[in-house]
Amino acid sequence: MISFGPVPSRRLGKSLGINNIPSGKVCSYSCVYCQVGLTKDYRTKQTELYKPNEIFVAVKKHLSLLKEKDMPDYLTFVSNGEPTLDLYLGDTIEKLKVLGIPIAVITNASLLFNSNVQDALCLADWVSVKVDSNDATIWELINRPDKSLDFERYRESVIDFSAKYTGKLMTETMLVSGINDSRNVVQQTAELLYQIQPDTAYLSIPIRPPALSTIKIPSETAMIEAHQILSEKNLQVEFLLGFEGTNTGYTGSILDDIVDICTVHPLREDTMMELLKKDNATPEILTSLIEQKYIKAVSYNSNTYYIRCFF
Numbered sequence: 191m192i193s194f195g196p197v198p199s200r201r202l203g204k205s206l207g208i209n210n211i212p213s214g215k216v217c218s219y220s221c222v223y224c225q226v227g228l229t230k231d232y233r234t235k236q237t238e239l240y241k242p243n244e245i246f247v248a249v250k251k252h253l254s255l256l257k258e259k260d261m262p263d264y265l266t267f268v269s270n271g272e273p274t275l276d277l278y279l280g281d282t283i284e285k286l287k288v289l290g291i292p293i294a295v296i297t298n299a300s301l302l303f304n305s306n307v308q309d310a311l312c313l314a315d316w317v318s319v320k321v322d323s324n325d326a327t328i329w330e331l332i333n334r335p336d337k338s339l340d341f342e343r344y345r346e347s348v349i350d351f352s353a354k355y356t357g358k359l360m361t362e363t364m365l366v367s368g369i370n371d372s373r374n375v376v377q378q379t380a381e382l383l384y385q386i387q388p389d390t391a392y393l394s395i396p397i398r399p400p401a402l403s404t405i406k407i408p409s410e411t412a413m414i415e416a417h418q419i420l421s422e423k424n425l426q427v428e429f430l431l432g433f434e435g436t437n438t439g440y441t442g443s444i445l446d447d448i449v450d451i452c453t454v455h456p457l458r459e460d461t462m463m464e465l466l467k468k469d470n471a472t473p474e475i476l477t478s479l480i481e482q483k484y485i486k487a488v489s490y491n492s493n494t495y496y497i498r499c500f501f
């Protein structure tokens with residue numbers, strides 16, 4: 191399914207997700223902390239995925255199934271991979287605008303050297319760009335980019351985009367213990383964030399099951415220090431540490447709701463139970479989805495999450 195949710199978002203309120211990647215995960219990165227697993231299909235060139243009208247029709251239909259109280263605050267491109275790999279992203283955003291709901295895109299920013307990508311993102315009301323480091327070696331370690339990508343080109347293009355974008359620009363920096371959470375590394379990252387001048391610089395940590403099980407959350411001290419370093423640069427900085435809440439929207443089709451949400455957004459146990467309750471479904475449905483290998487249960491930080499199985 192193309193759209194899912196709405197899911198509660200820490201930054202966007204109620205966010206109706208749009209997954210514009212029709213297959214399994216496709217990305218230009220394979221971040222160590224990725225919540226949708228390792229990248230098997232690396233890509234850096236935009237290709238035709240869905241036609242803009244297919245996405246428009248799917249989103250319009252999804253909205254028509256929601257109750258008034260579940261209407262989303264944003265339509266958010268948050269894909270099973272990197273949304274800017276979609277050649278028609280700009281056309282799709284233009285088409286969706288008639289629905290009168292602000293449009294957000296969460297991107298890893300690695301393709302901003304492509305003017306078609308920049309033009310598409312300029313049409314969105316809210317854009318979040320990934321900035322995990324300001325050092326080529328650490329970028330390689332944490333984001334594990336496609337071999338054709340170049341750190342300096344990424345750095346320059348994200349600064350270039352930030353200068354021309356007129357919507358709400360956010361950055362997101364994922365702190366991972368032992369990789370990019372030391373004082374020196376965060377100071378370097380802060381230099382790049384300063385040049386970007388985001389409305390808000392978000393600091394997050396891997397609160398959902400990561401692609402590599404060896405990944406660790408930074409210590410509280412490292413997190414507080416990182417917050418301080420960014421604040422000293424006069425950046426508006428916020429942690430993205432809180433749980434989003436369990437108020438997930440539903441369409442009345444519990445199977446579609448669970449599978450579509452789990453494809454890009456691991457569902458914590460309590461959120462899943464809430465969703466089942468809203469759709470008058472029983473926990474047996476979970477057992478059935480797990481047995482059929484649509485989803486799997488993963489333990490992480492004393493919680494159980496449900497995520498989509500792809501392989």
Ligand code: SF4
Pocket residue numbers: 217218219220221223224225226229270271272298
């Ligand atoms: S976290 Fe985002 S950018 Fe990184 S591999 Fe996953 S989908 Fe790609």
